[in-house]
Amino acid sequence: MEQRWVARSYERYMRPVLQRALTRQPLDGDSEFVLYRSLLGKPEGTVLDVGCGTGLLARRLAHEPDAPPVAALDVSRAMLEEGLAQVREAGVAVDFLRAEAPYLPFHDGVLGAVLMSDALPYVADLSRMMMEVHRVLRPGGRWVASTYASVGAPRALLHRGVGLHPRGEAELRREAAAAGFVRFERVSLPSLLVVKAEKGSAQTPR
Template sequence: MRHALVQLLRCPRCRRGALRPEAPAAVLLFGPLRCPDCRASYPVAEGVADLMLEPALATGLQRGLERRFVARSYERYVRPALQRALLRQPMDTDSEYLIYRSLLGTPDGPVLDVGCGTGLVARRLAREPGFALVAGQDVSSAMLEEGVAQVREAGATVDFLRAQAPYLPFQDETLGAVLMADSLHYVEDLGRLMLEVMRVLRPGGRWVASTYAPPGSASGFLHRRVGLHPRGETTLRAAASAAGLVRFERVALPPLLVLKAEKPSADTLR
């Protein structure tokens, strides 16, 4: 993990202190990060910071994503199969990426990919010349392990950390964008998530996310049982507005929803 990202982290325990390595280094591969305020300590291994406070609350689908063989086959087989099940057909990855990229614009600060999985979108962003620093957050150790391997193979630089949304372990107003590519429906507490997005974004920073439209009531019950929480545009727009985000936009490719909202800046208030 690069020093430029380490210095932006916030202790997930006390939610005040800035995390610090034992010794300064341009790139932190091993060794703990410590909070000077509450003295909590978090391990770093292979450059991945583990900021989990307790074992992940994994539901049915999430438990499957913790398996190494699933992580290794995620991009080729598992992700297309999930999209086929939820969207009725897998989406072309190039087209999907171009939508996210156009909505992100030119971020004025690091970009955090929440629910990054194996880093499919994050590493592509990181390979763009002149693009901002990219970090990926996920709760699955197996997915992050595969993400590190994929990033190295692609010759990209992505800083990975293990943490569980809705909480985002970054200091206030430090990020240029928060991306949730195909992962918004994994977060149960939408209100808390949007408040966290609002908190960590710099003025003018963007939130870009995708999810799928809620199914009927009978199917919706089964989706919730496996840990999925799809919402419609009206609910998502209201949650973004309640948190203080503005300029809500959506691209509807039924049943896929791709969303964008911004943190107000001097320009947006004019």
């Protein structure tokens, strides 16, 4: 992912190929965005796109009328450089940051929402990831993420061998609750799981 030619071809070729390989029936781009956008609600603060790649969804969020500030985070310098070129061409404002999840370089309670489209399977330490997301969100802030459906034991071992971590609803629900999230919801599609949870206030029951 650090090669410039990879970054330049990512949105048109590599991202669709990866989605098709993992989910078999990926959503088209418009349907994918509408789903994530509906689950994000009306963020009261900056939206952070974790594992943003070249910032495709971040750009679409920033294009919206009255959009909140949008930030995008990825570990790949090449992806971020391509993302910066794309937002300049699109004439929108997205702040790009280079960092490696699960650690998020933000103060406590400052973000309105955290989006993790396709990024969750690449995170090994889910517990730490959930605690970090909960830490940086404002009360009422939402976490929205997607992952491909968990697979059988033999395939799961193979996937983990190449750095992928498929997870099911039960594990995601459990880790979200352990981190302090409330109002967990999920949308289950063929080979794809999309989840949403909120950071409650001190008075919000789990």
